[in-house]
Amino acid sequence: MEGIKLILLGPPGAGKGTIANMLRTERGTVALSTGDMLRDEVKNRTQSGRKAAEYMNAGKLVPDETVISILKNRIKEIPPNTGFVLDGFPRTTAQAEALEDIFRELGVSLDFVLNLEVPRDVVLQRLSGRRQCSGCGEIYHLKNMPSAREGICDKCGGALFQRDDDREDTVETRLAAYERQTAPLIEFYANRGILRAIKANVGPAETFNEVKKQTL
Ligand code: AP5
Numbered sequence: 001m002e003g004i005k006l007i008l009l010g011p012p013g014a015g016k017g018t019i020a021n022m023l024r025t026e027r028g029t030v031a032l033s034t035g036d037m038l039r040d041e042v043k044n045r046t047q048s049g050r051k052a053a054e055y056m057n058a059g060k061l062v063p064d065e066t067v068i069s070i071l072k073n074r075i076k077e078i079p080p081n082t083g084f085v086l087d088g089f090p091r092t093t094a095q096a097e098a099l100e101d102i103f104r105e106l107g108v109s110l111d112f113v114l115n116l117e118v119p120r121d122v123v124l125q126r127l128s129g130r131r132q133c134s135g136c137g138e139i140y141h142l143k144n145m146p147s148a149r150e151g152i153c154d155k156c157g158g159a160l161f162q163r164d165d166d167r168e169d170t171v172e173t174r175l176a177a178y179e180r181q182t183a184p185l186i187e188f189y190a191n192r193g194i195l196r197a198i199k200a201n202v203g204p205a206e207t208f209n210e211v212k213k214q215t216l
Helices: 016-027 034-043 047-058 064-076 093-106 120-128 168-182 184-190 204-214
Strands: 005-009 030-033 084-087 112-117 130-133 139-141 195-199
Touching: 005 016, 005 184, 016 030, 016 084, 016 112, 016 139, 016 204, 030 034, 030 064, 034 047, 034 064, 034 084, 047 064, 047 168, 064 093, 093 184, 112 184, 112 204, 120 130, 120 168, 168 184, 184 195, 195 204
Parallel strands: 005 084, 005 112, 030 084, 112 195
Antiparallel strands: 130 139
């Protein structure tokens, strides 16, 4: 699996960030999350961050040109022949087409697109209990994956926080945006013969095993 180049698709709360972190920890895969990049821009109050915050707080997708330019700069920093996983990008057909141009320019070829399949009720339960580390980005869940000490990250001791966009009303808008703008990418990548379905309505370790099996 070393050196493999992957995209993780799936609705909000499907477990994309969790699997990306497991790939990073166990395989040294470079994990790029556009959600984390945008949250950093917001935290640092950059021009892109200020613009992105309005969309993110409303549960809407940030405009393509903003996300594409942030992602392009980060992909270019990855050393050649190094494996990477994209979590949360692409989210629209325009982003998927822009990514193909970037890969062509860099001479990179994608191995697989993994579609994490999780029913809606499970997604809602996962998002309502999610907590994330403000230091290292590790992802927890109050019931499914609690930290050993409440509110404290097991890995780095950082404080855990709840994301603003995990509020119930914002989650509904995010799910609608996913159905309308992102779900069409399943067919986009199926047509390219690189889509793999992952039954992700099981625990993280079992989901990760399935990922390994499907990408052998
Ligand atoms: P982003 O941060 O990408 O959010 P998302 O896609 O909505 O996905 P999430 O991070 O909510 O969920 P996840 O699938 O990573 O699940 P996780 O592993 O955390 O984007 C946020 C916003 O940024 C967007 O709304 C948009 O505004 C903007 N944005 C980002 N990218 C963009 C783009 N390309 N274009 C335009 N705008 C963009 O897991 C969820 C919970 O479940 C956790 O608590 C976890 O512990 C638990 N869990 C995970 N796996 C399991 C399991 N197998 N069993 C039990 N519990 C599990």
